Amino acid sequence: MQRFWHWLAKRRAIVQVLSAIGLNSYVTQAVTKGLPCPALNCYACPAASFACPIGSIQHVVGAQHQVPFYVLGVVGLVGALVGRGSCGWLCPFGWVQELVYKLPIPKLRLPNRFNWTRYVVLAVLVFVIPIITRETWFCKLCPAGTLEGGIPWVIISADIRQMAGTFYWIKLGILGGFLAWMSVTRRPFCRWVCPLGALWAPFNRVSAMRLSVDQDTCIRCNRCQEVCPVNIRVHENPNDSACIRCLACVRECPKSCITVGTLNWSLETDRGG
């Protein structure tokens, strides 16, 4: 089974491309647009096939003043199965951040300190303010929404182009700030801001898919942290809440001591198997 994970890890970029196309394929909109997708993919994108879970949550709690059981249930199911795996494999905006980081300019490696800010964004911009104002405030400011929905609509629609005012330029400024940050730091939006990542983060410790490190084989070379897109000390905390299950550490560990397990496998391990 571990061979399969190594094989898959080498093909992650292919999965990310296919996911970006699949989530924005347009042709399935009539059937799928009302369903939440397992990624931060803007509903307003002209080609979006699904609804963004964060947009849906705000709509239900804000406009309808109801509890979003259905969307939270779907998000919870994905989290229970793979933790933040969708972030590493399916989310187009996560992939955009990885592409921008490839720019050949000096890099700034930041520790994960203060990454609790994503929970503040989740609580304040996705729940509290939408409940008070009945407006989807995270969507209004979301850089993924500006990139996938705002800019394309301004390009293709003369009417929307005429409506674009000061607030549109503020949104472009926010997107520009994040693009600059993600060109020097790995996945900053995922680590410090994204409320969908915040919803999935606690699941990493209990999800069916999990990582494990054989401490007897590990030589503490720290190669796993060097390749990790979210800067985790994998050999110390393989199921950290920031892990996006990209499997780069599994692929790169020189001793092959990081393994991917399932819940059953882990229970057997916990029993000493």
Ligand code: SF4
């Ligand atoms: S944390 Fe990053 S990869 Fe995950 S849903 Fe948010 S933007 Fe996408």
Ligand code: SF4
């Ligand atoms: S790369 Fe492998 S051997 Fe090196 S510190 Fe990480 S888990 Fe240990």
Ligand code: SF4
């Ligand atoms: S710990 Fe491993 S699987 Fe998780 S994000 Fe880092 S490199 Fe990817």
